[in-house]
Amino acid sequence: MRNDFFENNDKLNALEAQYEAQKIAFSPIVFQVARTMRDLNLLEILSKNKNGLTYEELAKESTLSKYAVQVLCETALSANIVSLKDEKVFLTKIGFFINSDKMTITNMNYNHHVNYLGLFYLDEAIKNEKAEGLKVFGDWETIYPALSTLPNDAKKSWFEFDHMYSDSGFKEAIKILKELKPEKILDIGGNTGKFAMLFAQSNPEIEITIMDLPQQIKLAKQNIYEKDIKSISTYEANILLEDTTIPKGFDIIWMSQFLDCFKEEQIVKILEKIYASMDNNSEICIMEPFWDRQNNETAAFCVINTSPYFTAMANGYSKMFKYTDFEKLLKKANLKVVEIIDNIGLCQTIIRCEKISR
Incomplete structure (x- = not known):
């Protein structure tokens, strides 16, 4: 399956194109207005008042001033988050998703708490291929060793975002791996152990080893201890170091959103x-x-727009892939694709690879 998203996307007339350009120019303001209306419960109040509310009524119910409510609602009106009829404010379908849709809420929290301040330095990160935006959290080369020490809102939002997109595919991925009848699995980049623990709980007879950085292994060990799981072991290593080797003897080497x-x-x-x-x-x-x-x-839009996070915040040089580009890397490593399984969870694809004999 290959989809040609975003092709033929230059069919607007000049006036329409100029309007779309202004939406982009003001998008940081619209984003923060939408988030503020959500977090101050204005969207929730509107969702419970189907007949609409005047600015005065909305101010009273929210305990905000009429000025505050009107400033927020007028920007929201321009972004189709609310509608205005007979001097009353109504929540639109877009406003409903901003307020109630799990994916939208998670994406917005992630972009506000993790990315927003750091993306100010995107131009520097692009030029230097270094996570220049990460300086807003501290002196780190990459975000991964810093995850356990990020401010609570940023840490919570990062893990919720990461787990939402990967976890949605875990149940089906576990079923697929089990059908391959492995005895031992190596989970490279196993992070806090969430996948390994889910796998082990339903397949205790299969040994699974998590390989990751010491900071992540520390979190994984704690989680495994709390769940009292016996079939998981850990292996601390930085896979990028020249002297790091991959342990042998595994039937499946598993990598979920790692590469x-x-x-x-x-x-x-x-x-x-x-x-x-x-x-x-x-x-x-x-x-x-x-x-x-x-x-x-x-889904394609969400995946593509995760890439600037990698540039500004994560490491400065990685991105989300187009499959046709990724396939070339597999061939360079002398790996043969034997099966591609799409539509795993929200957005995942599983690729099964074997060695090409040299």
Whole structure:
């Protein structure tokens, strides 16, 4: 499956195009107005008053001033978040999704708490290929060792965003992996152990090892201890270091939203390291949200627009992939794709790969 999203997207007349350009120019203001209306419960109040409210009534119910309500609502009106009829404010369908849709809420929290301040430095990050925006949180080269020490709102929003997109595919991914009848699985980039724990709880007879940075392994160990799971072990390592080797003896090497954290040349080196650890019966299973393999444009839009986070905040050099670009990296690492499974959870694709004999 390959979808040609965003093609033929230059069919507006000049006046329409100028209006769309202004929407982009003012989008930071619209974003913050929408978030503020959500967080101050204005959208929730409107959702419970189907017959609409005047500015005075909305001010009274929200305990805000009429000035505050009117400023927010007029920008919201321009963005179709609310409508205005007979001097009353009504919540639109767009406003409903901003207020109530889990994906929209998670995306907005993530962009506000994790990305908003740091994206001010996107131009520097683009030029330097360094996460220049991360300075808003501290002196870090990449965000991954910093995750456990981020401010609470940022940490919570980061993990909710990460887990929403990956977790939605976990149940089906576990079923697919189990059908391959492995005895041992290596979960590279296993993060806090969420996938490994879900897998182990339903398949305690299969050994699973989490390989990740020491900071992430520390969190994973705590989670595993609290769940009292015996079939999970851990392996601390920085996969980018030259002397880091991949442990051998695994039937499946599993990576979920891991390789999109690296440069293309790094991805090839990681895959080559994995190749060296594999025997002829081993296989690699990679789960990633490829934007050109989504089943709708909304999903493709969300996936694509995660890439600037990697540039400004995460590491300065990685991105979400188009599958046709990613496939070239697999070939460079002498890996053969034996199956592609789309529509896993919200947006994921699983690629099964085997070694090509050298």
